[in-house]
Amino acid sequence: MNKKIKIVTIGGGSSYTPELMEGFIKRKDHLPIKEIWLVDIEAGKEKLEIVGNLAKRMVKAAGLDWEIHLTLDRREALKDADFVTTQFRVGLLDARIKDERIPLSHGILGQETNGAGGMLKAFRTIPVILDIVEDMKELCPNAWLVNFTNPSGMVTEAVMRYGNWNKVVGLCNVPILCRKIAAGALKENEEDLFFRFGGLNHFHWHRVWDKAGKEKTKEVLETAYTSVENMKNALKSFTSANSGVQNIPNISFLPEQILNLGIIPCMYHRYYYITDDMLKEELEAFAKGETRAELVKRTEAELFELYKDPNLSIKPPQLEKRGGAFYSDAACELINSIYNDKRTHMVVSTRNNGAISDLPDDVVVEVSSIITSGGPVPISWGSFEPSSRGLLQLMKDMELTTIKAAVTGDYGTAQQAFTINPLVPSGKIAKTVLDELLIAHKEHLPQFKETIDCLEAKNS
Secondary structure, three states: OOOEEEEEEEEOOHHHHHHHHHHHHHHOOOOOEEEEEEEOOOHHHHHHHHHHHHHHHHHHHHOOOEEEEEEHHHHHOOOOOOOOEOOOOHHHHHHHHHHHHHHHOOOOOEEEEEEHHHHHHHHHHHHHHHHHHHHHHHHOOEEEEOOOOOOOHHHHHHHHHHHOOOOOOOOOOHHHHHHHHHHHHHOOOOOHHHEEEEEEEEEEEEEOOOOOOOOOHHHHHHOOOOOOOHHHHHHHOOOOOOHOOOOOOOOOOOOOHHHHHEEEHHHHHHHHHHHHOOOOOOHHHHOOOOOOOHHHHHHHHHHHHHHOOOOOOOOOHHHHHOOOOHHHHHHHHHHHHHHOOOOOEEEEEEEEEOEEEOOOOEEEEEEEEEEEEEEEEEOOOHHHOOOHHHHHHHHHHHHHHHHHHHOOHHHHHHHHHHHOOOOOOHHHHHHHHHHHHHHHHHHOOOOHHHHHHHHHHHHH
16 A cells, blocks of 8 residues: 555644654554644634644654644545544533533532533534534545544444444543453453453443453452452553543442453443442532543643643653543554554444344444454444343433434433433433533534523523
């Protein structure tokens, strides 16, 4: 393959961009990159300039001749792109703060991708990703869309289901972290273990085997997931993993329940398995003005001060505090595997196609897959036990209902999504939180304008 690659990153002013650039530079011998376009909006212009100049310094320091373009014109950037990566946040971090603080003000969980806040993030994000897809159909119809924008699974589902765009893969760094925890717990090299993941984004489980083909799932559960101390011990074998779990308080699962599962949960399952403990922790942070979103905003401010340094030409280690560890390993290796048909074994959000027999073939799931030049080929998981299956099916239907509400702007559908979500108490609290979130985010929810106008009129 002699063709030079054009890569476009939407949300290019993100603090994650140096992580992405590092990943591309690491693969310079495998990806013949000609140009990388970093795209943002007017509100992100200053950050785009700062992080874009750092990206240019990183490329220069690596001795590469890649062209790095910074632009606010998405259509200009997308023309003839080969890969489009998305890492944007509609409403920026101030929107995430609302997603977290408004539910917590009513005594229910507030989190970026789970519960009420996660659904509002989907409401804001899905119309934007569908607009991007329409531009891609016109300007780069053969490009792959690599989505890292949260809620990643729902965004990927929306692209396939409502955007009718099949060349899309959703990514998350959590499965990478789960693999490393298992390796640390077993005191084995990660490469010597075989993993199989099944579920949804931020709601998957996994199993693990050693080189001899012996299943080690129970051993990992016993040595890493039965207490906080065990988890810390499993994390000791690699340094950056501790930053990867900063999004989620490290609270112990209930040992008997976890061992009974027989499969390894992801960190986000804490919100569903030990809801009361997680809520208590978040309410304490809320009272101190230290929700995760507020902490991230402070961290980002510090990072961008570092990025301004004209002598900085590498990804600063402080970026690990941001919570995006292993981002480049996911996004860049996915592109590498598609471009070079590497058949890499990765965990991605993609069409089920029978991999999980408990869900329809046409929904998006997060599963172990072989990444080919034609995209992900899911590895069969099979069926879940009832204890996991019920939650999985409920969460998938919640996702589908949330996506439908995001696309249609239908208030009743939004209420149904809130009712289905296990982290939102049904009834008046759900309606109150939904209404407050809709009004708080009205600038970014044009599809709900009629509903929001009525709500504001009632409140005036």
